[in-house]
Amino acid sequence: MLNRIASALTAVALAAAAALPAAAQTKLPFALDWKFEGPAAPYFVAIDKGYFADRGLQVEVSEGAGSLDAIPKVATGAFPVGFADINSLIKFLDQNPGAPVTAVMMVYDRPPFSVVGRKSLGVTGPKDLEGRVLGAPPPDGAWAQFPIFAATAGLDASKITVEPVGFPVREPMLAEGKVAAVTGFSFSSKLNLLRLGVPEDDLSVILMADHGVALYGNAVIVNTDFAKANPAVITSFLAGLAAGWRDAVADPAGAVAALVQRNPAADPALETQRLTMAIADNVLTDYVKANGLGGIDPARMATAIEQTRTVYTFQNAPDAALYFDASYLPPAAERMLQ
Numbered sequence: 001m002l003n004r005i006a007s008a009l010t011a012v013a014l015a016a017a018a019a020l021p022a023a024a025q026t027k028l029p030f031a032l033d034w035k036f037e038g039p040a041a042p043y044f045v046a047i048d049k050g051y052f053a054d055r056g057l058q059v060e061v062s063e064g065a066g067s068l069d070a071i072p073k074v075a076t077g078a079f080p081v082g083f084a085d086i087n088s089l090i091k092f093l094d095q096n097p098g099a100p101v102t103a104v105m106m107v108y109d110r111p112p113f114s115v116v117g118r119k120s121l122g123v124t125g126p127k128d129l130e131g132r133v134l135g136a137p138p139p140d141g142a143w144a145q146f147p148i149f150a151a152t153a154g155l156d157a158s159k160i161t162v163e164p165v166g167f168p169v170r171e172p173m174l175a176e177g178k179v180a181a182v183t184g185f186s187f188s189s190k191l192n193l194l195r196l197g198v199p200e201d202d203l204s205v206i207l208m209a210d211h212g213v214a215l216y217g218n219a220v221i222v223n224t225d226f227a228k229a230n231p232a233v234i235t236s237f238l239a240g241l242a243a244g245w246r247d248a249v250a251d252p253a254g255a256v257a258a259l260v261q262r263n264p265a266a267d268p269a270l271e272t273q274r275l276t277m278a279i280a281d282n283v284l285t286d287y288v289k290a291n292g293l294g295g296i297d298p299a300r301m302a303t304a305i306e307q308t309r310t311v312y313t314f315q316n317a318p319d320a321a322l323y324f325d326a327s328y329l330p331p332a333a334e335r336m337l338q
Helices: 002-019 038-048 070-075 086-095 146-152 167-175 186-195 224-229 231-250 252-262 268-283 286-291 298-311
Strands: 026-031 057-062 081-085 101-106 113-118 133-136 161-164 181-185 203-207 218-223
Touching: 026 070, 026 231, 038 057, 038 231, 038 252, 038 268, 057 231, 070 081, 070 086, 070 101, 070 218, 081 086, 086 101, 086 218, 086 298, 101 224, 101 231, 113 146, 113 167, 113 186, 133 167, 146 298, 167 181, 167 186, 181 186, 186 203, 186 268, 218 224, 218 231, 224 231, 231 252, 231 268, 252 268
Parallel strands: 026 057, 026 081, 133 161, 133 181
Antiparallel strands: 081 218, 101 218, 113 181, 113 203
């Protein structure tokens, strides 16, 4: 008798649950740093595989116009989360004290800041930039850090002619020989030049991190007012993103397939190569293999701030706690990429 009653109650409970509306999803607009290219694929993997939805999130990704672009968008609250260069964030917060924005997950543990030159135009290493023309988009994250690179690499910046260029013409100008080198992200500029027909053996990719630059790269940033009011939302987003990156590391081509659905004009092979470069050179570092995606080394951050001091005069005393808040990160076990 008791079993029949229990079964009846269970049936009633299941029917009631089925009649309830699905739990509302929290809409979370995300401001990307750049176009829908290979390194953006993990976001779409997380969307398509339900890594965000399973955590109650409806994430919508918007293209950006450079690695500085998302900072004001997030600081003003137009977007609650975004992706931006942490070094530019440091300067922004110094110039806008109290702005409600900070980084919460490091993605490019090793920054992709680079100078890409052509060997046929005389550029094989940093010193070759002296006496030549360097194309640099003013909003470019790599250009923003060029003074530090010049200092650590021992360059005489006064001997370098800098030509401000727009993002759309940066690589075409180098391909046409109108500049000898350009600043940019390694995985973007190199592959864009290959697509334009520049032979790979004519390209020199000079990674700033290989020449004494200790800076971090791009990170997930949040509007701090939103994050304080919705801490579980931010942690859930970061956990979903880590799952997307884990799948992208395991299967870059599969991840790019999700990207191509949003950008049909993309070349799958090229974007897979771009994503693979980003994983190998910028994301899956020894630190990330040991500690998981997203955290930072306080000692290295202190060094990065000191390097920034050498080329930038802080208006206020720098404070690493203003630039990165690890409290929203999910447990390390959820952030391991392998």
